[in-house]
Amino acid sequence: MAISFQAKNPLRQPITNISRSYGPSRVITCSVTTTNVPQPNREKLVVEQRLVHPILSKNNDPTLESTWSHRLWVAAGCTTVFGSITKSIIGGFGSNLWLEPALACYAGYVLADLGSGFYHWGIDNYGDESTPIVGTQLEASQGHHKWPWTITRRHFANNSHTIARAITFTVLPLNIAFNNHVFHSFVSTFAFCILFSQQFHAWAHGTKSKLPPLVVALQDMGMLVSRKDHVGHHRAPYNSNYCVVSGAWNKVLDDNKIFVALELVLYMHFGVRPRSWNEPNSDWTEETEMSNNQA
Ligand SMILES: [Zn+2]
Ligand SMILES: [Zn+2]
Numbered sequence: 001m002a003i004s005f006q007a008k009n010p011l012r013q014p015i016t017n018i019s020r021s022y023g024p025s026r027v028i029t030c031s032v033t034t035t036n037v038p039q040p041n042r043e044k045l046v047v048e049q050r051l052v053h054p055i056l057s058k059n060n061d062p063t064l065e066s067t068w069s070h071r072l073w074v075a076a077g078c079t080t081v082f083g084s085i086t087k088s089i090i091g092g093f094g095s096n097l098w099l100e101p102a103l104a105c106y107a108g109y110v111l112a113d114l115g116s117g118f119y120h121w122g123i124d125n126y127g128d129e130s131t132p133i134v135g136t137q138l139e140a141s142q143g144h145h146k147w148p149w150t151i152t153r154r155h156f157a158n159n160s161h162t163i164a165r166a167i168t169f170t171v172l173p174l175n176i177a178f179n180n181h182v183f184h185s186f187v188s189t190f191a192f193c194i195l196f197s198q199q200f201h202a203w204a205h206g207t208k209s210k211l212p213p214l215v216v217a218l219q220d221m222g223m224l225v226s227r228k229d230h231v232g233h234h235r236a237p238y239n240s241n242y243c244v245v246s247g248a249w250n251k252v253l254d255d256n257k258i259f260v261a262l263e264l265v266l267y268m269h270f271g272v273r274p275r276s277w278n279e280p281n282s283d284w285t286e287e288t289e290m291s292n293n294q295a
Pocket of ligand 1: 120124
């Protein structure tokens with residue numbers, strides 16, 4: 001049984017438009033007669049539709065841009081944090097006590113880094129875009145592992161609006177209910193660091209030469225999470241370095257396998273597997289970018 005070249009190689013197109021200079025001087029025709037040739041399995045010939053240029057599409061992705069809704073939520077979050085800071089400062093001048101507020105600020109800063117780690121671990125490992133309230137945040141966070149560099153192109157309000165909304169609903173009642181300036185020193189610092197934690201995270205993905213000098217100085221001093229601190233989060237086994245304020249808690253949490261222990265507890269009680277237990281697949285694999293902005 002004769003089988004045509006095209007039937008054996010169904011995806012290969014017939015060669016046409018051969019330049020005359022490369023062709024023979026005489027035209028030779030060749031015909032092959034096929035009889036009872038089975039039709040190739042059409043289902044196997046379906047080429048999977050893939051994102052041919054993910055880099056280009058992500059560079060121009062309108063979902064990375066801020067909307068007015070994003071900006072309003074960030075403005076609301078900043079306003080409530082500013083209200084808390086104001087109460088802290090006014091109370092400090094009224095009492096002339098500054099050591100306690102200073103210590104409270106430091107505690108807020110240190111615990112915000114810890115809080116960012118737990119929050120980041122939660123949204124990386126559990127839920128998906130259908131999860132109520134934080135679904136878009138989960139989708140963005142989990143997508144961040146596939147396209148880490150896009151965080152540097154995501155607009156500030158787009159990146160921070162979900163956290164700003166949570167800050168607004170948490171800090172506003174505290175502003176109304178409490179006047180203790182030491183308490184507000186803690187709350188305002190903690191809330192400020194959490195509100196801007198996604199921006200700190202974005203800076204950790206930035207190229208040093210393109211970052212503001214003050215940011216680079218704070219990263220070098222260890223006051224903000226640096227690229228060096230954060231890069232381990234985007235490398236196998238993808239289950240460490242979750243803290244994104246200063247990154248100071250990462251070593252403590254990772255060395256003591258705190259998140260691994262929590263994942264085991266959740267699995268034993270609720271049967272829920274964290275995403276980090278799966279073999280790294282395309283959802284976790286960093287694709288390369290032509291520029292040098294990736295972590
Ligand atoms: Zn992550
Ligand atoms: Zn990252």
